[in-house]
Amino acid sequence: MPVTTIKKAILLGMSYAEKRGAAQFEATDSATEKVEYIYRLFVHDKIIQPLPEDQVSQKSMSINWLYGHPSKSKPSRPNEKHRAFTKATR
Numbered sequence: 001m002p003v004t005t006i007k008k009a010i011l012l013g014m015s016y017a018e019k020r021g022a023a024q025f026e027a028t029d030s031a032t033e034k035v036e037y038i039y040r041l042f043v044h045d046k047i048i049q050p051l052p053e054d055q056v057s058q059k060s061m062s063i064n065w066l067y068g069h070p071s072k073s074k075p076s077r078p079n080e081k082h083r084a085f086t087k088a089t090r
Helices: 003-020 031-044 058-067 080-088
Strands: none
């Protein structure tokens, strides 16, 4: 995954969290902290499905919320929250 893709994704995730009123990011927050917070917020908001805790790592969290966690029961259409996030981040 190119670094610029991760940076853009972090910026979009930060924007979502701040617009939702769930976070205020500081300049001193590391990319690792931001990715973990955004991942957990997306899981909480049911935008993505959580990974099993033993599979949670920096890389897997990034991939999970960038590309969505694959699931056999994944709906064919995105849910309303996913659509709202997609619209907000365009």
